[in-house]
Amino acid sequence: MRKGESWVPQGVIPAVLLPFNEDLSIDEASFRAHLADVASVEGLSAITINAHSTEVASCFFDEQKRVLAITKDHVGKRLPIVHGIYAEGSLEAARIAKMAAEGGASALLVFPPGPFTMGQRPEMAVEHFRRIAGASDLPIIAFQYPLSGGQGYPLATLLKIVEAVPQVAAIKDWCANPQLHERQIRALQSLARPVNVLTTHSSWLMSSLVLGCNGLLSGSGSVIADLQARLFSAVRANDLETAKAINDRIWPTAEVFYSEPWVDMHNRMKEALVLLGKLPRAVVRPPLVKIPQAEIERIRKALVAAGLLDQAGRALKAA
Numbered sequence: 272m273r274k275g276e277s278w279v280p281q282g283v284i285p286a287v288l289l290p291f292n293e294d295l296s297i298d299e300a301s302f303r304a305h306l307a308d309v310a311s312v313e314g315l316s317a318i319t320i321n322a323h324s325t326e327v328a329s330c331f332f333d334e335q336k337r338v339l340a341i342t343k344d345h346v347g348k349r350l351p352i353v354h355g356i357y358a359e360g361s362l363e364a365a366r367i368a369k370m371a372a373e374g375g376a377s378a379l380l381v382f383p384p385g386p387f388t389m390g391q392r393p394e395m396a397v398e399h400f401r402r403i404a405g406a407s408d409l410p411i412i413a414f415q416y417p418l419s420g421g422q423g424y425p426l427a428t429l430l431k432i433v434e435a436v437p438q439v440a441a442i443k444d445w446c447a448n449p450q451l452h453e454r455q456i457r458a459l460q461s462l463a464r465p466v467n468v469l470t471t472h473s474s475w476l477m478s479s480l481v482l483g484c485n486g487l488l489s490g491s492g493s494v495i496a497d498l499q500a501r502l503f504s505a506v507r508a509n510d511l512e513t514a515k516a517i518n519d520r521i522w523p524t525a526e527v528f529y530s531e532p533w534v535d536m537h538n539r540m541k542e543a544l545v546l547l548g549k550l551p552r553a554v555v556r557p558p559l560v561k562i563p564q565a566e567i568e569r570i571r572k573a574l575v576a577a578g579l580l581d582q583a584g585r586a587l588k589a590a
Contacts, residue, residue, distance in 0.1 A: 278351045278377040280412050280441035281467050281485045282316025283500045285309050285492025288541055289325035289338065291554040297334060301550055303345050308549055309493060310346040314500030316486065318346055321371075322355035322380055324490035324537045329556035336370055343375040351377030353412065353488070359385045361399045365406035372407030379403065380412045380443060380488070383422035390421060393428045400436040410440040412469065412488070415455070417447040426455060433459070433466050441467040443488045449475075453482045460485060474529035477518040480506045490536060491528050494543045495521060495577070523576035527569050535562055542567050546574055547586045 287309055290301035310318060320342050321327045321335045330338070342352055354371035356379050358364040368379055381403055387395070404411060413432060416422040423446060424432065433439050442459065446452050452472065459466040460483065467485040470476065476487065480503060492499050498521050505514035528539050539562060541553035546567075553561065574580035579587055 277410060278317070279467070280317070280353070280378050280410060280469060283314055283492070283496070283503050284317045284319055284353060284469065284486060284488040285312075285315065285496040285499070286319035286322050286324035286488060286490045288490075288493045288537060288544070289330070290541070290550055290552070291556060293552070293554060295554065295556055297337065298551075299341060302338075302341060305493070305544070305550065306342060306345045309496050310350055312496040312500055314504060315350060315496060317351040317353050317377065318342065319353040319380060319488060320355065321357070322490075324493060324540070325355075326537065326556050326559070327355050327357045329559075332367070332370070335367065336374060339371060339374040339376060347375055353378045353380050355380045355382060356403060357382045361402040364399065365402045368403045368406040368409070372409050376409060378410045378412055378440070379407065380414055382414045383416055383424070385422075388421040393431050396424055396428050397432055397435045400432050400439060404436045404438045409438070411436065411438045412441045412443050413439055414443045415446050417445065418451075426451070426458060429455070429459070433462065433464075437464065439466060441469050441486070443469050443471050444484070445471045447472070449478070452479060456483050474525045476521060476525070477502060477506070477514060491524065491540060493537075494540050494547070495524055495579070498577075520577045523573040527573040534559070538562055539566070539570055543570050543574060546571050546580060546584070
């Protein structure tokens with residue numbers, strides 16, 4: 272993006288994966304190839320890095336900085352970069368935000384702090400976002416977690432954050448509650464300064480999109496970005512017949528990627544890319560461990576059902 276230009280978070284935003292070597296170091300060559308593959312899809316709005324999909328919880332600060340540098344070098348001229356802000360405390364979150372801004376990110380995806388699992392007050396949430404906003408002038412996407420775990424923000428708190436921190440331009444909505452999801456879409460996108468709702472309800476993506484989300488931000492875009500972009504376009508065009516046909520192809524992948532335990536979702540996506548011939552290996556960093564062969568076989572069958580892989584194991588175009 273040109274200097275001084277502000278990007279509005281919207282549209283289809285895949286969150287890419289981070290390949291590792293057998294010694295758990297970052298496989299930079301495979302990461303570059305993965306970036307090129309995802310970024311080649313038509314209809315994308317941005318790319319997300321240093322988030323759940325890239326196993327950010329297991330990556331050091333300098334590794335996050337390197338991931339950003341590689342991404343900026345490889346796709347920065349074509350697509351905006353959304354950089355995750357994953358930290359237990361606000362001071363470290365602000366440090367990451369400053370690094371991301373200096374490294375060429377176009378927006379920040381702010382994860383809720385871990386201590387909020389023990390409870391939160393609105394003042395705490397507002398202060399967290401103020402600290403991050405004070406470290407850069409980038410637009411902010413607030414990651415909205417389910418309220419049941421303590422890290423999600425009640426709608427009243429979200430509205431206070433938006434009012435106090437004008438840089439908050441969108442939320443990545445994982446509230447996991449259809450009624451609340453629709454309420455947030457209606458409330459946030461109708462404000463005098465609209466705040467876009469980017470769904471990450473990838474296990475029920477079509478249902479979510481038809482409620483009126485202005486975008487989606489999804490780790491499964493690392494595998495099915497083309498199908499997601501086409502689904503979003505069909506929904507926006509009110510072409511229900513096409514949307515349903517595309518959703519029928521997405522469904523098998525959602526069923527295997529987002530099965531219990533959810534912590535393995537991106538582990539499964541790595542295995543899918545290996546099956547598709549797009550990654551050489553599906554190494555994950557501990558505490559994650561490789562999934563069983565029986566589960567990999569279920570992923571293979573899902574890719575066949577989605578029309579991405581033939582019975583002989585040959586990759587097919589997502590046409």
